[in-house]
Amino acid sequence: MFVILGAAGHVGRMSATALRRAGHAVRAVVRDEKQSAPLAAIGCELAVADLNDAASVARAIDGAHAVQMLCPVPRAHADPAAAMRHMIESGVAALRAAPPRHVLALSDYGAEHPDGTGITTLFHYLETQLRTVDSQLTFLRSAEHMDNWARVMPAALEHGVLPSLHHPLDKRFPTVAAQDVGLLAAELLLDARPPRMAPRVVSIESQERVTALDVARTLARVSGRPIAAREVPRSEWAAVLHRAGLGERHARLIIELCDAHNAGRIDVEAHVSERRFGATTLAQEFAAMMPRVTQAAHVPAVR
Template sequence: MYVILGAAGNVGRATATALRRAGNHVRAAVRHETQRRALEEIGCETIVVDLFDAESVAHAIAGARAVQILCPLPHHHADPAAAMRHMIDASVTALRAAPPGQVLALSDYGAEHVSGTGITTLFNYLETQLRTVDAPLTFLRSAEHMHNWARVLPMALAKGMLPSLHHPLDKRFPTVAAQDVGLVAAGLLVDARASQGAPRIVSIESDTRISALDVARTISELSGRAVAALELPRGDWTNVLRNGGLSEPHACLIADLYDAHNAGRIDVEAGIGERRFGATTLAQVFATLVPQAATTTAGR
């Protein structure tokens, strides 16, 4: 049996779907009752788990052949970094008590850095803590998810301007579609070559790097509306993020992350591990996201 923690998310759902299509028994762990139905419809066993509670996590992973772990950033928490570390500690405590045959952690590009990378330092913490679990480990580090641009699509369509924290606008950076991460994760979970010593590190991104200019151009082509990329001044980042509903600590984590991005620190760790490339393009992902954002914009 394969246990997917965070199965309701884009990556978790893709992993669960791929495993089920291959005929595997999947226990999909979700945080809310309302998230169970969609996963049960594809044949998953479902369970509601409190990721802050080690006993709840232990119950969810009991009897697992392999576990995929995702610790999402609690966006609405007053101190999201502390909350995410709490979730990591709870999961690691449960995994130490009853190690499964394999653990796959969804991590990020730049997770090798201990500090100076904002949110990504939390994935360094995740990887570090998991190294204390007596089980074969795989760290699947992914590039920035294309779906993250969904947050600013309604603004871009309404105002014809796409604000970017990626500087300069023509700088090309790695991204990846969530479904490609999920497919690779499913393959790694059933792969008997999981590391018995040092963790197996696998990095995944799209086969084509993009720039903020490419993102704006793709939105324009799919929506039929002129959208231009705007290099958001560094001094405005925190206020803009806070005006978007983020707490001060969360906004600072995002700002620090993009400082690291623009300094070239968020990338594949040179000479380490394996590399995979997803075939899904930005246009394919945005073909769904842009119409959804247009509907939201029209309803305002």
């Protein structure tokens, strides 16, 4: 039995779908029963669990030989870092009590750094805590997800300006589609290599790195509207993030992460990581996102 925690998200749903297509039993774990219909439709066993409660997680992973672990950043929480650390501790406690053969954790580029990287330090904490679990461990570190641009795309479509915290605008950075992360996660869960003492670290990004200028040009091409990239002055970052719906502490985590990105600290840990590359291009991902983005922006879709 494969257990997918966070199965309602883009990555988890793709992992569950790939495993089911391969004929495997999957228990899809969601936090709300309302999220379960698409997963039931592909033949998943369903479980509802509170990732903040170790007993709830323990019930969800009971009988699993492999678990895919996702700890989402609690965006709505006043202190998302503290909330995510608690979630990690609850999940790890359940895994430590009844360790499955294999645990795959969805992590982040830069997770090797213990500090100075904002949100990414929470993935360092996740990896560190999981090392206390007596299972074969795989850390799947992904680059920045392409759909993160959805936060600012509605405003970009309305005003023709794409704000970027990536400085300078022509600096290349890695990115990846969530569906490619989910597909690779399923592949790694199915990989029957002999157990190893150290965790297996695998990185994934798209085949081409992009710049903020590329992102604006791609959005313009997909939407059929003129879009120009704008380098947001650092003094304005907090205001931009607040307008995107992030609270004060969450915004600070993003700001610290962007500072680390712009300083070149967030990248593949090349000497320990197996490198993989997703097939989805930025244009393909933006085209798939466009219907919901145009609806949020209250502008008609281009036909």
